Amino acid sequence: MKKVLASVAVLCAGVLSPALHASSAQAALPRAAAVPGGVALLPLGAVAADAERPRVWFGEQQVLVTEDTGQWLAVVGLALDTPAGEHELRVQTSGETRRLRFRVDTREYPEQRITIKDSSKVQLSASDLARAEAEFATIQQLKRHWREATDTDMALILPARGRPTGRFGVRRFFNGEPRSPHAGFDIAVPRGATVSADAAGRVLAVDEFFFNGKTIFVDHGNGLISMYCHLDRSSVQAGDTVVKGQQIGEAGMSGRATGPHLHWSVILNGAMVDPELFLSDRSKRR
Template identity: 70%
Template sequence: MGCCQAVFAHTRFWSSLLFAAWLPLAHAGLPRAASVPGGVALLPLAPVAPGNERPRAWLGELPVFVAADGGKWVAVTGLALDTPPGTHELRVEAGGETRHLHFAVSTRDYPAQHITMKDSSKVQLSASDLARVEREIAAIQHLKRHWRETADTDLDFVLPAEGRLTGRFGLRRFFNGEARSPHAGFDIAVPRGSAVRANAAGLVLATDDYFFNGQTVFVDHGNGLISMYCHLERIDVRPGEAIAKGQRLGSSGMSGRATGPHLHWSVILNGALVDPELFIGRPAKKR
């Protein structure tokens, strides 16, 4: 769950990515479909019709958001980065019946990123830091699985900060040459003290100060969609507070494990960390 900023990073990598093919834009309101590890599978279910209740869906044990789109119910299914490619199964309950919907997950090769940390204590952890990190991972895991059913959820995000994109989702990361967990978020370089804003409306689920993620805000958008904003310098909201789209949550900084001031933004869908860019109406540009 850690984070990073690729200040040293690799212009060759970025220039190769700049002209990468983009998936076509989704229907208004839905994220772009990407049935890959770290992506979102859009699985059509029953038509929306009077007396036809919203179906319920599960991937494994976790409920999945079912949205209305184009006259159909669609299971907006988050796929964790460690999802094995192959056939997967969504359990759907509708009209008192349960069925199993099979769908394919393809491979995606995410690029590697090498990061140099001057403070090696944030790479080689002491026993006490390791114990703290393990407690925090358990707490974050619990928050990621939070489920609050709402009538609707805004899936058309605004960017939470204005700045240069410095770290895409899914990068396979090496800190001081050592392999660590992949980059499960989206990094935007912003000076300390810049506004960090909610990408969509919701309720503040939690705020905390973590070893890797630093001062962090979780916003619950409903139906298993949650945003996490990390490395803040100041937090201006409290748990339980209702947040409007675009509302200021706090100020950017470099708390936790960060090589420079930036916002690390993660998006969680049915417990899976997924690519935030799929929810942005226009593809992000490196500026």
């Protein structure tokens, strides 16, 4: 990945005028990690004065494209179940479509084995299972939401002040049975603690789910969406515009939570990705 970026930068320095470089904006980008659960940053070529932003798809999902120092850059979310190996994007520039191949490397996330004495908490009843399955479909739909926006702020801030207690990607086993990996970042906070928007956006949905409890989805535009779960209450509703750092709710332990905490997920082109990739070192110390 680094090699690709470096070679394009060299090429670009020879092709573009210094004036264009000086005037072009530098995007706040997530850290590149072309691994399952990570984000690939793929250069698409120099920004021409009158050309439209390229449109890019990864499978069925449209991909965020940003301008970074005179280059168009695809910012591609890679779901945890993305197989390692060769993948390709579909890139549409001024009516022409081309394929752009890229590589996804392997990543081994740590394991967590939890023993729960009351097995009824692990095995869902038929009615709970039916509810959870219906909600899964709703959540999938929200994750795939696309709203075209001129700009997307990708410099996220931690949405709550507290101790991180569960990192992204951990492979969980309950009583030896594999469960879906942890697709978010947990922050231990007392019930009622302030939960703030990680960046500016529009509230996509506020809903109540079996596993995730009271949940807010904030749409940042161009396929970047954040999700805040197990809330005690929400102070926003669907359609509201929010600014970065604005209080959107209070933390709690609604849904299936063993204690009060905020579960924070970041979604990019429909894929749950590691939220920590979007934090600057400064905001991590919050």
